[in-house]
Amino acid sequence: MTTEAAVLKALSQIIDPDFGKDIVSLGFVKDVKIDGSSVSFTIELTTPACPVKEEFRRQADEAVMALTGIERVHVNMTSRVTAGISDKLAIPGIANIIAIASGKGGVGKSTTSVNLAVAMAQTGARVGLLDADIYGPSVPRMMGLSGFRPEVDVEGKTIYPLENYGVKTMSIGYLVEENKAMIWRGPMVAGALGQLLGDVAWGELDYLFVDMPPGTGDAQLTLTQKVPVTGAVMVTTPQDIALLDCRKGIDMFNEVHVPTLGIVENMSQFICPHCGESSPIFAEGGADRLAQEYKTGVLAHIPLDMRIRELSDSGTPVVAALPDSEQAVAYRQLAGEIARKISIINRRKIDIPVTVQG
Numbered sequence: 001m002t003t004e005a006a007v008l009k010a011l012s013q014i015i016d017p018d019f020g021k022d023i024v025s026l027g028f029v030k031d032v033k034i035d036g037s038s039v040s041f042t043i044e045l046t047t048p049a050c051p052v053k054e055e056f057r058r059q060a061d062e063a064v065m066a067l068t069g070i071e072r073v074h075v076n077m078t079s080r081v082t083a084g085i086s087d088k089l090a091i092p093g094i095a096n097i098i099a100i101a102s103g104k105g106g107v108g109k110s111t112t113s114v115n116l117a118v119a120m121a122q123t124g125a126r127v128g129l130l131d132a133d134i135y136g137p138s139v140p141r142m143m144g145l146s147g148f149r150p151e152v153d154v155e156g157k158t159i160y161p162l163e164n165y166g167v168k169t170m171s172i173g174y175l176v177e178e179n180k181a182m183i184w185r186g187p188m189v190a191g192a193l194g195q196l197l198g199d200v201a202w203g204e205l206d207y208l209f210v211d212m213p214p215g216t217g218d219a220q221l222t223l224t225q226k227v228p229v230t231g232a233v234m235v236t237t238p239q240d241i242a243l244l245d246c247r248k249g250i251d252m253f254n255e256v257h258v259p260t261l262g263i264v265e266n267m268s269q270f271i272c273p274h275c276g277e278s279s280p281i282f283a284e285g286g287a288d289r290l291a292q293e294y295k296t297g298v299l300a301h302i303p304l305d306m307r308i309r310e311l312s313d314s315g316t317p318v319v320a321a322l323p324d325s326e327q328a329v330a331y332r333q334l335a336g337e338i339a340r341k342i343s344i345i346n347r348r349k350i351d352i353p354v355t356v357q358g
């Protein structure tokens with residue numbers, strides 16, 4: 001008769017490519033049950049967005065089916081998103097805070113943040129999106145929530161996030177008139193951002209994406225000083241000037257010890273809506289060279305595509321409106337890559353615990 005030990009031995013052939021260890025010694029295999037010729041067990045991953053989830057399921061099924069006398073295998077895939085250990089005060093309930101940043105304005109940071117957040121939520125993760133672009137908030141429009149106002153509990157000093165496409169969102173654009181150009185000074189930016197982070201009832205979140213204003217100013221400093229940021233994603237277009245500013249952004253995050261998860265090259269190629277041909281109108285290869293120089297990676301190349309613009313600007317992000325499109329696949333792959341990088345960073349922190357001095 002097959003024993004639990006035999007099942008675990010069979011499953012220990014499966015190696016997680018990111019951690020370089022087998023899934024049994026990583027503690028991913030749980031609840032092994034054997035009933036005659038049937039075996040069931042759970043594989044608990046570090047993220048529901050794991051790009052090799054289906055591959056693990058297939059390998060696990062095959063490995064256990066190969067045991068003598070086994071006729072049925074039920075693999076239950078679940079996940080528990082890991083949070084990094086930090087010496088900073090975390091926001092209770094939020095496992096990971098990820099800054100989506102760019103050196104230069106208008107490179108598509110908000111478009112990327114919105115599509116990424118919705119794509120991540122589609123994997124089953126609990127996702128929030130904070131629009132920290134105090135000067136020009138575009139999340140309300142891109143999330144189809146323009147004109148909506150959040151519930152505010154004045155006595156309890158709590159603001160309740162708005163939700164669409166499975167993503168909880170908060171933006172200064174819900175609280176003040178959207179078209180009002182905001183001429184705020186540094187301390188006011190810090191105050192507003194602090195409130196958006198601390199006074200919002202986010203609940204339990206696996207990932208809170210923060211759509212940063214462009215540049216390396218007060219908002220970036222406030223965020224990194226106030227909360228433990230798991231990592232930053234840099235969005236750039238392929239032109240030299242955008243890459244130069246992207247470099248400054250990476251340098252800034254390095255200085256405040258926030259790891260760069262990678263670079264998203266947006267408007268990478270122009271896809272002709274008539275013939276489908278792609279043209280590198282903003283040059284080629286720049287983001288890859290920058291990634292090499294900074295020993296990070298390019299997380300995705302997102303094309304310059306009319307549907308991405310039309311759908312995002314009209315409040316139905318392409319991943320929600322056309323989930324089977326090539327564009328949606330690109331954003332889902334980006335979500336998977338980011339989830340992978342975060343799992344690796346958090347595992348490292350657990351393996352080598354941070355020592356808090358003083």
Ligand SMILES: Nc1ncnc2c1ncn2[C@@H]1O[C@H](COP(=O)(O)OP(=O)(O)OP(=O)(O)O)[C@@H](O)[C@H]1O
Nearest residue numbers: 105106107108109110111214267303304305308309
């Ligand atoms: N891949 C893309 N293909 C086509 N249009 C895009 C793409 N990415 C962004 N855009 C469009 O470019 C414009 C600017 O994008 P977005 O507002 O996301 O940039 P941003 O970097 O957040 O700007 P800001 O610096 O003002 O915050 C929007 O109209 C958006 O729809």
